[in-house]
Amino acid sequence: MLLDEYGIKLVKIDLPFRLNHVNCFLAEGENGFQVIDTGLHNKSTVERWEQELEGKTVTDILITHYHPDHFGYAGGLQERTSARVTMSKIDAEAGFEAWQEHFLNGLNENYQLSGIPTDIATKMSANTREFVPLVTPYPKVDQYLEEGASIPIGKFEYEVIFTPGHSDGLVCFYNKEKNILLSTDHILARITPNISYWFHGDPNPLGTYFNSLAKIRELDVDLVIPSHGKPFHGASKRIDEIRAHHDERLGVLVDILKNGCTIYEAGEQLFKRKLSIHETRFAVGETLAHLEYLRYNEECQREIRGGKYWYTL
Numbered sequence: 186m187l188l189d190e191y192g193i194k195l196v197k198i199d200l201p202f203r204l205n206h207v208n209c210f211l212a213e214g215e216n217g218f219q220v221i222d223t224g225l226h227n228k229s230t231v232e233r234w235e236q237e238l239e240g241k242t243v244t245d246i247l248i249t250h251y252h253p254d255h256f257g258y259a260g261g262l263q264e265r266t267s268a269r270v271t272m273s274k275i276d277a278e279a280g281f282e283a284w285q286e287h288f289l290n291g292l293n294e295n296y297q298l299s300g301i302p303t304d305i306a307t308k309m310s311a312n313t314r315e316f317v318p319l320v321t322p323y324p325k326v327d328q329y330l331e332e333g334a335s336i337p338i339g340k341f342e343y344e345v346i347f348t349p350g351h352s353d354g355l356v357c358f359y360n361k362e363k364n365i366l367l368s369t370d371h372i373l374a375r376i377t378p379n380i381s382y383w384f385h386g387d388p389n390p391l392g393t394y395f396n397s398l399a400k401i402r403e404l405d406v407d408l409v410i411p412s413h414g415k416p417f418h419g420a421s422k423r424i425d426e427i428r429a430h431h432d433e434r435l436g437v438l439v440d441i442l443k444n445g446c447t448i449y450e451a452g453e454q455l456f457k458r459k460l461s462i463h464e465t466r467f468a469v470g471e472t473l474a475h476l477e478y479l480r481y482n483e484e485c486q487r488e489i490r491g492g493k494y495w496y497t498l
Contacts, residue, residue: 192339198224207254212339217242223258225319248272249369250355251280260322270324275354277326300447300493308462350394351378364407374414381470391478445497
């Protein structure tokens with residue numbers, strides 16, 4: 186789908202994962218171009234942006250959230266263009282913390298609490314560390330996005346809408362006139378966004394995500410432009426499908442918890458296909474987010490047994 190009528194160009198950036206791309210965007214403003222999200226800081230991303238931005242002046246880089254495929258090249262691109270970087274304060278702080286040594290050193294304790302076997306936990310920690318060069322240098326954040334603020338993107342003005350869940354400070358951009366939403370990773374067409382908890386930040390991200398879905402559903406958005414996959418029509422229908430998916434997963438978890446289990450054991454039963462180490466990190470985080478949602482709703486209990494969290498009904 187061409188987005189020319191909105192003054193937006195979708196720039197597809199390759200990713201070295203099963204989810205093999207991220208949709209970034211380029212929009213022309215009064216004094217130059219805006220880049221919305223950047224991809225990872227690696228050779229292919231740098232070359233892609235050099236090709237896309239040849240002969241163009243970049244004035245602004247908007248980052249929707251701090252995850253590496255969106256935030257990673259922000260600092261590198263800022264160095265090359267001297268553009269202003271704008272993102273939410275919550276996710277700016279998360280981005281500056283998530284790959285610091287003290288944070289990385291705390292992973293093993295979290296993995297032990299999750300009941301992850303030592304060999305797998307070691308590989309997961311190493312996998313996380315591998316992202317450091319893919320997210321540095323860090324950008325200088327010149328301005329923070331505020332809920333309800335109006336921001337020009339291409340030919341139209343968009344309202345900044347905070348939709349935490351996938352990350353604590355994730356934002357979407359909504360234009361009421363055209364009933365169009367740049368949904369970033371909040372709503373995707375064919376897959377459900379990863380909602381994870383890793384012992385920091387919002388303690389109940391799935392509950393927060395449900396609230397954010399309800400917030401967007403009230404707008405009854407027509408055209409959704411996501412950060413993975415193709416643009417699609419009908420946000421409300423897709424929101425209902427995503428909510429039904431999570432409700433089904435929660436029901437499966439309740440059955441799993443009848444005999445009690447660790448986080449890792451629950452994840453093995455939820456995600457039955459073979460996973461890479463990178464995917465295992467996401468699976469464990471998502472399992473924990475669902476377990477904590479049940480616990481906050483008093484549908485399960487948690488205790489520590491043998492140095493591991495143990496969940497039971």
